Amino acid sequence: MTTLLSVRDLRVWLDTARGPLPIVDGVSFDISAGQVFGLAGESGSGKTITALALLGLLPAGARTGGSAILDGRDLMTMRTAQRRRTRGREVAMVFQDPMSSLHPMLTIERQLTEHLRYQLGMSRKEADERAVELLTEVRIPNPEAALRGHPHQFSGGMRQRIQIAIALACEPRLLVADEPTTALDVTVQAGILRLLHRLCQEKDLAVMLITHDLGVLSALADTVTVMYAGRVVESGPTAQVMGRSRHPYTRGLVDSLPHPEAADRALVPIAGEPAGPESRPAGCAFHPRCRYMEPPCATAVPPLIRIDDGREMACPVDPLVASLAR
Amino acid sequence: MAFVLTHLVPGDPAVANLGDRASADPVAVRIYREHFGLDKPLPVQYFVYLGNLLHGDLGESEQSQRPVSTDLAEYIPATAELAITSIVLACLLGITLGVIAALNRNRLSDQIIRVVSLGGMSTPQFWLALVALYIFFYKLSWVPGSGRLDAIVLPPPHLTGLFTIDSLAAGQFDVFANSIQHLILPACVLAAFNMGLFTRFTRSAVLEVLENDYVRTARAKGLPELTVVFRHILRAASPPILTVVGLAFGNVMTGTVLVENIFSWPGIGQYSYRSATALDLPAIVGVMLFVAIVYILVNMVVDILYGIIDPRVQLA
Ligand SMILES: Nc1ncnc2c1ncn2[C@@H]1O[C@H](COP(=O)(O)OP(=O)(O)O)[C@@H](O)[C@H]1O
Ligand SMILES: [Mg+2]
Numbered sequence: 001m002t003t004l005l006s007v008r009d010l011r012v013w014l015d016t017a018r019g020p021l022p023i024v025d026g027v028s029f030d031i032s033a034g035q036v037f038g039l040a041g042e043s044g045s046g047k048t049i050t051a052l053a054l055l056g057l058l059p060a061g062a063r064t065g066g067s068a069i070l071d072g073r074d075l076m077t078m079r080t081a082q083r084r085r086t087r088g089r090e091v092a093m094v095f096q097d098p099m100s101s102l103h104p105m106l107t108i109e110r111q112l113t114e115h116l117r118y119q120l121g122m123s124r125k126e127a128d129e130r131a132v133e134l135l136t137e138v139r140i141p142n143p144e145a146a147l148r149g150h151p152h153q154f155s156g157g158m159r160q161r162i163q164i165a166i167a168l169a170c171e172p173r174l175l176v177a178d179e180p181t182t183a184l185d186v187t188v189q190a191g192i193l194r195l196l197h198r199l200c201q202e203k204d205l206a207v208m209l210i211t212h213d214l215g216v217l218s219a220l221a222d223t224v225t226v227m228y229a230g231r232v233v234e235s236g237p238t239a240q241v242m243g244r245s246r247h248p249y250t251r252g253l254v255d256s257l258p259h260p261e262a263a264d265r266a267l268v269p270i271a272g273e274p275a276g277p278e279s280r281p282a283g284c285a286f287h288p289r290c291r292y293m294e295p296p297c298a299t300a301v302p303p304l305i306r307i308d309d310g311r312e313m314a315c316p317v318d319p320l321v322a323s324l325a326r
Numbered sequence: 327m328a329f330v331l332t333h334l335v336p337g338d339p340a341v342a343n344l345g346d347r348a349s350a351d352p353v354a355v356r357i358y359r360e361h362f363g364l365d366k367p368l369p370v371q372y373f374v375y376l377g378n379l380l381h382g383d384l385g386e387s388e389q390s391q392r393p394v395s396t397d398l399a400e401y402i403p404a405t406a407e408l409a410i411t412s413i414v415l416a417c418l419l420g421i422t423l424g425v426i427a428a429l430n431r432n433r434l435s436d437q438i439i440r441v442v443s444l445g446g447m448s449t450p451q452f453w454l455a456l457v458a459l460y461i462f463f464y465k466l467s468w469v470p471g472s473g474r475l476d477a478i479v480l481p482p483p484h485l486t487g488l489f490t491i492d493s494l495a496a497g498q499f500d501v502f503a504n505s506i507q508h509l510i511l512p513a514c515v516l517a518a519f520n521m522g523l524f525t526r527f528t529r530s531a532v533l534e535v536l537e538n539d540y541v542r543t544a545r546a547k548g549l550p551e552l553t554v555v556f557r558h559i560l561r562a563a564s565p566p567i568l569t570v571v572g573l574a575f576g577n578v579m580t581g582t583v584l585v586e587n588i589f590s591w592p593g594i595g596q597y598s599y600r601s602a603t604a605l606d607l608p609a610i611v612g613v614m615l616f617v618a619i620v621y622i623l624v625n626m627v628v629d630i631l632y633g634i635i636d637p638r639v640q641l642a
Contacts, residue, residue, distance in 0.1 A: 087548035100539040115547035
């Protein structure tokens with residue numbers, strides 16, 4: 001199991017009405033080939049911005065810091081032209097909303113082959129053959145006819161499969177899937193997730209699966225990183241982070257999930273609202289909503305500390321962390 | 327419609343066309359009226375006119391003493407050449423500037439383009455025409471000031487009636503160069519307003535498209551920026567641009583009256599001006615008919631293009 005992408009202390013400032021604000025505030029994680037890496041956290045915690053930073057697709061006026069090493073090369077300090085060549089070929093991305101992420105006026109063929117032809121220099125015929133292969137791979141029925149179609153002729157789930165096919169076209173090594181099932185019906189979601197899982201195993205592809213729904217990750221992800229207000233609060237193997245979550249925030253997320261064996265058990269949502277980047281509390285950003293809050297939480301940002309079971313977490317109140325920190 | 331409107335105009339065409347002779351010689355007036363059928367009641371005139379129209383007969387111009395259709399056939403190609411050139415110029419410049427402005431929103435280039443486009447839209451056409459003539463013809467002598475060709479240059483063999491195209495088809499490159507020289511100044515003057523209009527529309531249409539997720543998808547594929555702009559952004563922004571380009575044919579038709587007169591361009595604009603001042607009713611109706619047909623054709627083409635650009639639009 002080799003590390004494909006190593007992100008260290010990633011920081012992003014975005015231009016807002018109130019000037020530049022830190023949206024991603026020192027995030028670190030590793031992604032391995034052939035594995036599903038889950039990035040979780042409530043909406044607004046900075047997951048999408050983290051992903052866009054990796055692809056170099058941040059909105060205008062963004063500033064970045066830290067490093068993201070892929071194959072010994074730092075994505076964050078690459079030149080623009082070189083960076084563009086990594087897009088699609090090394091790191092590809094599937095976006096949340098399949099309704100708006102495909103160009104409404106271009107044929108599926110055009111959208112599926114234009115980067116094959118540009119990036120890999122394929123002829124039209126080669127690209128078309130590859131396109132049929134890709135559509136078959138993501139289980140689009142009747143791929144030849146689908147190529148001639150336009151996005152509006154497909155359902156949401158089908159469009160999401162087409163998006164995945166587009167992302168896979170140039171055989172990237174990392175596929176970033178940002179909430180790929182959030183906009184879909186529950187019945188369709190499982191199919192898309194199974195598809196991602198299968199691709200990951202068959203192609204030795206690394207998948208970065210971004211979601212606000214921890215439930216999506218439990219069956220699928222090998223490792224999980226949980227973000228809150230632009231920082232990592234807990235990360236590690238899925239079994240540890242989700243099965244025996246320690247950080248109060250992760251536990252809150254897990255408790256707010258419907259339970260498969262006890263469907264009638266009341267869900268416990270986390271109290272309070274997530275902190276926006278303009279009103280981020282000092283210290284641990286989660287402390288105003290935390291049941292275990294103690295005075296030190298409000299003063300210093302807790303560092304991520306590795307505990308012996310392979311997880312890292314940032315909570316000064318946790319007895320294990322406290323004993324290690326001492 | 328055109329027929330009724332023109333006949334509501336107060337004024338006696340016979341008097342207008344015969345001038346002083348009308349008051350001096352009542353017989354001439356009567357002969358004139360009989361010749362053009364003006365002595366019959368208006369509804370009769372109308373049905374006679376409609377009947378002739380069905381045979382492609384637009385009547386006879388009181389000024390040129392030729393069938394109106396012959397006049398139109400002579401003048402339409404000149405106007406078509408001028409109008410199409412000006413629209414093409416306005417599209418090329420306006421759309422390019424609009425895209426640049428949108429992509430550099432609120433930066434210096436956007437501000438400069440804003441000034442240029444507002445300038446193009448707010449400068450009176452006659453003033454622009456006179457200044458352009460003064461500078462490029464009178465001061466610099468870069469271009470000839472009037473007509474479609476120098477007097478000593480023979481028109482190319484008739485094919486479309488557009489001298490630029492006909493001369494190229496005949497391989498007469500000197501004639502082509504000469505016709506371009508004559509064409510460029512009036513076409514630019516006629517294009518100024520639309521250039522500004524297209525710039526403003528393109529800018530706002532592109533800004534709207536930029537917000538869309540599929541633009542990010544295109545960038546995520548690693549496509550070069552020019553491909554993203556032209557294939558993805560401009561394609562999506564084109565329906566509103568197309569609408570305004572279609573509407574622009576209207577103001578170009580109006581603009582030709584002034585521009586053709588200033589630049590002595592022998593086209594429909596000049597013809598309609600002459601006919602209007604002479605109350606040459608058959609000619610005026612013919613011109614109006616021509617303008618109406620242009621409107622209908624442009625609308626049809628725009629509708630068809632909508633369907634081609636955006637597959638979600640179903641042709642009704
Ligand atoms: N273009 C932008 N300009 C300014 N702030 C933004 C922009 N996009 C996102 N943000 C802010 O960044 C924060 C994180 O956003 P995002 O990464 O989309 O969250 P997530 O994907 O975890 O739901 C949010 O608080 C949001 O308000
Ligand atoms: Mg998001």
